[in-house]
Amino acid sequence: MNKMSTKVSNPISEIFKYLAISILFMFIGFAIGMKFVPEYIAGLANIIVIILVIVMLVLSLISRKGKLPGSFSMNFVYLFTFIDGIAFYPILNMYIQDLGPTIVINILVSTIALFGILAFISSKKPAGHYLNLGLTLLISLFILFILTIINIFIGSQTISILLSIVGVIIFSGYVLFDISLIKHKENLGQLKEKNQLSIHVLNLYLDFINIFLDLLNIADNFR
Incomplete structure (x- = not known):
């Protein structure tokens, strides 16, 4: 473990x-992408959507x-989210053009609200309350990944909507699971260093982004 890792007193507060x-x-990366990513790359948004969705599912x-290591520098999380923001630009730009900025902002606010509600619910439960969801969520995530790959070749809009709805459900479940796991590890005294929080920050970030992407895809397919 990195000896320079900072001690933490309130893991949940620090993680948030x-x-x-x-x-x-991520949004700084998006702003840089908007300024420097060439237009022809932004024009490949549909392809980049598929690639980013697959990457997010694989990382999850x-x-x-x-x-992934249980302990690593938070700077790696920041670097990843910054690069992810740059990659996110063509996709978000596509949704802004399709749906309009107002709807995209409303979906972002809805994602934040849903994420906050789920985190609040889980934080009020006893430590480890939702850990029994772990295996079910993992199997569901694996099936979602396989079906997403298959739908790349099928190209069904209906299946795409259904997969996104399932994706919102799965990653909502993971928000409950992740907060529950954090509380459990805190009770066991396993979250005493800043570097030990990094994997949990990354997991919650992936939960948030996947819910956001799925809600955008649902709205885009229903417009």
């Missing part, structure tokens, strides 16, 4: 602080299966 900073880095699977 670092999550907010991570989302801010990898992190949930414990393939």
Whole structure:
């Protein structure tokens, strides 16, 4: 473990602080992408959507299966979210053009509200209350990944909507699970260093972004 890692006294509060900073880095990356990403790349938004969705699902699977280190520098989370924001520009630009900025902002606010409500519900439950969802969510996420790959070749709008609805449900479940896991680890005294919070910040960030992307896709397909 990094000996320079900062001690933490309130893990949940710190995790939400670092999550907010991570989302801010994502929007900074988006702003840079908007300024510097060439228009012809933005024109490939549909392809980039597919790539980013697959990448997000793969990262979610990898992190949930414990393939990522349990402790690493928060700077890696910030770097990832910053780069993700740059990659996010063509997609968000496409949705803004299709839906209009007002609807996109409303969906962002709705995502924040849903995320906040789920986090609040889980935080009020005893530590570990939703940990029993872990295996079901992991299997569901794996199936979602496979069906998403299949639908790339089928190209069904109906299936795309259904997968996005299922995606919102799965990652909403993961918000409940992740907060419950954080409380459980806090009770066990396993979250004493800043670097030990990084994986949880990353997981919550992935939950947030996947819910946001799925809600955007649902709205775009229903417009």
